[in-house]
Amino acid sequence: MTGAALIELHNVWVEYGDTVVLERVSLAIAAGSFVAVVGPSGAGKSTFLRLILGQEAPSRGHVRFAGAPMAATCGPDRGVVFQRYSVFPHLTVLGNVLFGLECAAAPLLGRLFGTARTAARxxxxxxxxxxxxxxxxxxxxxxxxxxxxxxxxxxxxxxKHPRVLLLDEPFGALDPGIRGDMHDLVTRLWRDHGLTIVMVTHDIAEAFKLGTRVLAFDKRRHDPHAPQRYGATATYDVPLLRKPDGAKAAS
Amino acid sequence: MTRLITIRPGPRARVLAGALPIALLLIGYALAAALRHADNPADKVLPTLGAMGAAAWRMGTHVDPVSGQIALVADTLASVMRMGAGLALATLTALVLGLLLGVVPLARAVFGPVITLIAVIPPIAVLPILFIALGLGEAAKIALIAVGIAPYMTRDLAAYVAALPAEQVIKAQTLGANSWLVAIRVALPQMLPRLIETLRFSMGPAWVFLIAAEAIASDVGLGYRIFLVRRYLAMDIILPYVAWISLLAIGADALLRLISARAFPWAHGDAR
Known part of the structure; x- marks a missing residue:
């Protein structure tokens, strides 16, 4: 564990009507850590990510971000990369990266001009x-x-220099060789930028290769007559020895 | 083994294949016209290609002594102006409403049902209302075109924008975009190629509404002329006019496709 807790969840539940997706999730994510979230399909991994993203609010319990209660809205302090549809097809590569800088500086037009544009470029x-x-x-x-x-x-x-970077199966659609390159890239960016990363993945090897901590989500209890009545929670919480300073202890 | 579904004509063969049915139609028409004229040299139902050419030439060059105008030119200008105004009005309406309904779920909840209601009304049925409300001048004809196609275009665009991946909207918000910026920088640019496409699809109905309005109350225009000379069974004028309208429609469609390909290369697969 490095640094203070950036994200804290206290007894968080997410319920849709009768269906319980997450129950009794209590954990803290330290600044500078690389948390990999694994678990079977339907175990609430993506819901967990949406909670931290602010796309969804817990039905019980509360989420704190950097010490303050999390507002249930997506803001620029949290960056996200999805498996697909993360980039804007109508903008060039440069335009896609400029987008965030333009939004911050020009809330009315969404465009920059003159020296501000040059600096942003x-x-x-x-x-x-x-x-x-x-x-x-x-x-x-x-x-x-x-x-x-x-x-x-x-x-x-x-x-945008987000406080936390959320990755939702970011490499799931890539072939294995490219995936290895992306692992190196994301590790380098994590170290160089001092990022806090939460990554959801289906690939357990990837989780243990990249993370400083692996969270496994699953249901503790199962009612065969009403499977939706019990939600998932973090059943395993494995700290690893990988450190952001480059000492590859866990290899 | 060669199968029917695996035979792909090359570019030159495709042009030839496509020209063949058109040539057959023309030859078939010329034969039928020649046969009828052999029976009755004064036949008006199937004029010969030569007679149609002569009539088209007359309409396109002869200055009418009463109006001081060339009929074909005056008709084309009048119809194209009405068409342009109607399409522009419909496009602007669909752009604004489609964007609003697509981006803002609340707006969709408020305006969605009323637009659906308007869209199911047959536009020709409200033409008398337009004539009563707006008079017999240009306004009613332009309004008919706009009323006829704007609801369809609006619904198409709203559905398209609403179906943009949710990930994009979330991503934009994490990059600091407010609702307004999501609308004008994420939804609007991606909607424009679709706007041109839905406009292309709406051109057919728009011509129907234009010609209907011109046929009922007008003193110039392509539809007016066709319905006027119908009284004299002047097929030698009607058929060239129909062909001319088709050419205008094909030209407008090609122009819109060109604009879309040039302005939105990212939407056409072959970007730059």
Missing amino acids: DEARAMLDAVGLGHAQDRYPAQLSGGMQQRLALAQALV
């Missing part, structure tokens, strides 16, 4: 270089491979 280009897309800045997402699109989605999120 330089910042966006530096971010694209960091993810290895500097050569492709004028292309549209449809012209990029799946791996390049996910690199772009990472750059787009990181240019």
Whole structure:
């Protein structure tokens, strides 16, 4: 564990009518950690991520972000990369990264002009270089491979310097070779930018390779006559020895 | 083994294949016209291609001594102006309402049912209302085109925008976009190619409404002319006019496709 708790969940429940998705989730995520979330389909991994994203509010309990109660709305302090549809198809690679900078500086037009635009472009280009897309800045997402699109989605999120980066099966649609490259990239970005990352994945090997901590979500109790009545919770919470400072202890 | 579904004509073969039925239609028509004229040289139902060419030439060059205008030019200008105004009005309405309904669920809840209600009314049925309310001038004809196609276009665009991946909207919010910026920077640009597409699909109905309005109350226009000369059984004028309308429609469609491909390369797969 490094740093203070950035995200805290206290006895959080998520229920839709009769269906309990998450129950009694209490945990804290430290700043600077890389939390990998695994579990079978339907165990509430994505719901957990949406809670932290602010896309969804708990039906019971509360979520605190950086010490303050979490507002149930998505804000620029939390970046996200989804498995698909994370980038805007109508913007070039550079335009996709500029988007966040333009939104912050120009809430009415969403566009920058003059020196502000030049500065934003330089910042966006530096971010694209960091993810290895500097050569492709004028292309549209449809012209990029799946791996390049996910690199772009990472750059787009990181240019906002989010407090926490949420990854929802970000490499699930990539082939194994590209996935390895992306693991190296996301590890490097995590170290260089001092990020806090929460990543949902189906791939347990990936979870143990990348995380400083692995959370496994599953149902503790099961009622065969009413399977929806019990929700999932973090059944395993495994701290790993991997450290952000580059000491590869867990290898 | 070669199967029917695996035979793909090359580019040149496709042009030839496509031209064949058109050529057959023309030849068939010319034969039928020649046969009828052999029986009755004064036949008006199937004019010969030569007679139609002569009539088209007359309509397109002869200055009418009363109005001082060339009929074909005056008719085309009048119809194209009405069409343009009606399409522009419908496009603007559909753009604003489609964006609003697509992006804001609350607006969809409020305006969705009333737009559906308007969309199911046959536009020609309200033409008398338009004539009574707006008079017999240009306004009623333009309004008929707009009323006829705007509800369909609005619903199509609203559904398209609402179906944009939710991930994009979430992502935009995490990048600091407010509702307004999501609308104008995420939804609006992605909606524009669809706007052109839905406009293309609406052109057919728009022509129907234009010609209907012109046929009922007008003193110039392509539809007016066709219905006027019908009284004299002047097929030699009607058929060239119909062909001319088809050409205008094909040209407008090609123009819209070109604009979309040029302006939105990302939406057409072959970006830059």
